[in-house]
Amino acid sequence: MHSVMRLGLTGGIGSGKSTVAHLLTQQGAALIDADALSRATTAAHGSAIKAIEARFGSAFITPLGELDRARMRTLVYQDASARHALESIVHPLVQAETTRQTEIAIQAGMHCIVYDVPLLVEAGRWRSQLDMVLVVDCPPELQIDRVMLRSGLTRTEIENIMASQASRTQRLKAADVVIFNGHQTLDELAGEVRHISHRFGL
Ligand code: ADP
Numbered sequence: 001m002h003s004v005m006r007l008g009l010t011g012g013i014g015s016g017k018s019t020v021a022h023l024l025t026q027q028g029a030a031l032i033d034a035d036a037l038s039r040a041t042t043a044a045h046g047s048a049i050k051a052i053e054a055r056f057g058s059a060f061i062t063p064l065g066e067l068d069r070a071r072m073r074t075l076v077y078q079d080a081s082a083r084h085a086l087e088s089i090v091h092p093l094v095q096a097e098t099t100r101q102t103e104i105a106i107q108a109g110m111h112c113i114v115y116d117v118p119l120l121v122e123a124g125r126w127r128s129q130l131d132m133v134l135v136v137d138c139p140p141e142l143q144i145d146r147v148m149l150r151s152g153l154t155r156t157e158i159e160n161i162m163a164s165q166a167s168r169t170q171r172l173k174a175a176d177v178v179i180f181n182g183h184q185t186l187d188e189l190a191g192e193v194r195h196i197s198h199r200f201g202l
Helices: 017-026 034-041 049-056 069-078 080-107 124-129 140-150 155-164 168-173 186-200
Strands: 005-010 030-033 112-116 132-137 177-180
Touching: 005 017, 005 124, 017 030, 017 112, 017 132, 017 186, 030 034, 030 080, 034 080, 034 112, 049 080, 069 080, 080 112, 080 124, 112 186, 132 168, 132 186, 140 155, 177 186
Parallel strands: 005 112, 005 132, 030 112, 132 177
Antiparallel strands: none
8 A cells, every 4th residue: 555644734713724724635635624524414414413313302403404503502511411422422423434534535546634623632532543733823813813804703702712722832732743824925825835745745
């Protein structure tokens, strides 16, 4: 089998992580998006829906057959055991799909698989399946500006999300490679990604 680099990619909200993920695919990497896989399990008739209904009741499933996210958010916010129960349903499904997509990418001859995992540092379970961790780092003020531009969230809402995520220091400590996405242009960022991509087998 050819050698494959399993590259974990993470960064705080608005750091530019998704942008870097996209740039890496332009360099030939396969991309596995952990958030998208997780959301898919709880979309209409997703693989987690039956187990969620059995554990939490049909009130948590909308008439369309998807997870009632607002209702579940309220519950897990107040009840850590409910959060653990939800995670113990969703995580193994995400893991199985990650393994499946990894095998497909390897069979397709990809040399680098990027795992876009927003909470990679927070959720320790990812590290053992990765060869390297790439962190997109960004000054907090810029994170806030970028997220305010792209979403309807207020500054306070963004600050609350940032406070719930790993700190900048914790994330940098977990990094094998850091891309600093400060005030450079998107073109400059793309140049930087091209420049370092040989380190990831690209
Ligand atoms: P994340 O995935 O980390 O939340 P994104 O990659 O979606 O962040 O970036 C957040 C927003 O900031 C996007 O709208 C993106 O286009 C923009 N952005 C990211 N990096 C830069 C940059 N260097 N210059 C200008 N805009 C940027």
